[in-house]
Amino acid sequence: MCERTGKICPGPPEGPLIVDMTAKAQTGMRRRYKAVSKSSPGSINIKACRFDSVSLMPTATTTSFFENFLGFFTTDGEGKDIRNRLTWLQRIPQLVSSRSDRALVLALEATATAYGGIMSSNTNLTHKAHELYGTALHAHQAVLQQRGSSNDIAVHLVSTSVMLSFFEAMQATTADAYRAHIYGAARLFEVTGPGECGFGVLCQLFYHVRTQMLFVKIATCSYLVPLSAKKILRDTLLYEDPPMIQQLMCCITALHDLQASNTEVSGLRVHNLVALQSTVEELWREYTSRKGTDHAAKTVSFVDAFTALTSAYFSAARILLGVSSSGRSHRLSAVDLFEGWTKRSMPGISALALDAISRRNLAN
Incomplete structure (x- = not known):
């Protein structure tokens, strides 16, 4: 450096080398303070993260969220194996927009919020996820009591039960809750109407529930398996090539x-x-x-x-x-x-x- 600047080299320094970076540090801290104040974990607007408000979010953020969220719960093999171009989770926005059932929306909000809380280590999101989960449970129960044996929105009910099981897989509230949601989804298949299998959604749900039920059955032999669950485990849909x-x-x-x-x-x-x-x-x-x-x-x-x-x-x-x-x-x-x-x-x-x-x- 001395040769390039035409100066005499003073030799190696005997003491510590001190460089004044005060001006640059102050500028950097001001920029950092602005960035932190905008994205502080304690100031997250939960309402803006609601599924029914997702259209207000930037396109890039929305795309990134769904890619990560769906990637966490689905795989390419799952879709390719049954020759469907999209997984049932990717069909959920269409299911939600086509019906007035709030239980599925709340279940997705709760599960997505729990996922966000885990990935960001944000306790505020985790607490909010549990609140949404409780609200979703009440809404789901109300729909079940209202519909009874009706098969009008069976695919939405099954989707809600499976989505709630995802929440339990991440944030278990009781030891039996995951199994209860999976078996509940199995019972709902009994009242599913023939017109509900749009875009292969119900077929994928059937296979997902069947796979998880077998895991539960092997891992928890002491539980009595409902009759509907046994039927799902022993039978398959009439697929030409399962x-x-x-x-x-x-x-x-x-x-x-x-x-x-x-x-x-x-x-x-x-x-x-x-x-x-x-x-x-x-x-x-x-x-x-x-x-x-x-x-x-x-x-x-x-x-x-x-x-x-x-x-x-x-x-x-x-x-x-x-x-x-x-x-x-x-x-x-x-x-x-x-x-x-x-x-x-x-x-x-x-x-x-x-x-x-x-x-x-x-x-x-």
């Missing part, structure tokens, strides 16, 4: 029923297990051929959440095959799976599973 994960749901449901029955080994039971194992393996071969899964890799990575979910359900099917079978090889296969997981990301639940298998072996 999504692969839904075909897998049928296998897991049948396996869970066999495992829960705890009956003596019979020729029919063994025959059913062999048939189910063959179906699961055939589905797995088809799935891996589509995805190009690398079986040699020691670490498992997934391109999206839907792929991870599908793989998890395949693992659940293999585990149920192992613990339901009387054959030693199947049980050892289940043990190998859990022992592998104890060394990875699920040591706690795997230890419980290994203990359950051990107790079952002693009982037999």
Whole structure:
């Protein structure tokens, strides 16, 4: 620098180097104060964030919000698997604008506000989300009592129950609330009119509820499953080519029923297990051929959440095959799976599973 400026170099400084930045710092602080005062977390206008006021928001903000919100709850695989161009969540604005039902609007406001509170660590938004959630519950209950067995707005009622379950997934109010919303949505399918399946919305809701119900059933065996829920778990819609994960749901449901029955080994039971194992393996071969899964890799990575979910359900099917079978090889296969997981990301639940298998072996 000295050569460029034509000055004599004084050599390295012996003391601290002090540079006066007061003027620049004052200017920067004034700019920062203005920016903070406009976007302070304590001064967020909740009313401006309401779903029915979303048109007042800038287009870029609205687009960004829905991309993040929908991306958190949906995946590309979910839409592609049933050949719908949009997911049911992306159809919600149209559903809301076409009906006067406020319960769905409030449920979406509550869920979106809870999501915003979590992502921004804003306690004000979290408290507001709980207030909106309570209001949405009352509105939903009022609509249910008013409609009774009518099927006029069944698709909106199902959407509201599922949206409220999303809230419980993020901000659980009770241990049983998530299950109650999912089972409530299942019961509403009984009164759904034939004209409600516009743009495949109801079909997607059916598959979503079915997938979550199976998770609840496996995770909470002590709960009694309503008759409508059992029907949804065992049946599928009349699709020419049902999504692969839904075909897998049928296998897991049948396996869970066999495992829960705890009956003596019979020729029919063994025959059913062999048939189910063959179906699961055939589905797995088809799935891996589509995805190009690398079986040699020691670490498992997934391109999206839907792929991870599908793989998890395949693992659940293999585990149920192992613990339901009387054959030693199947049980050892289940043990190998859990022992592998104890060394990875699920040591706690795997230890419980290994203990359950051990107790079952002693009982037999």
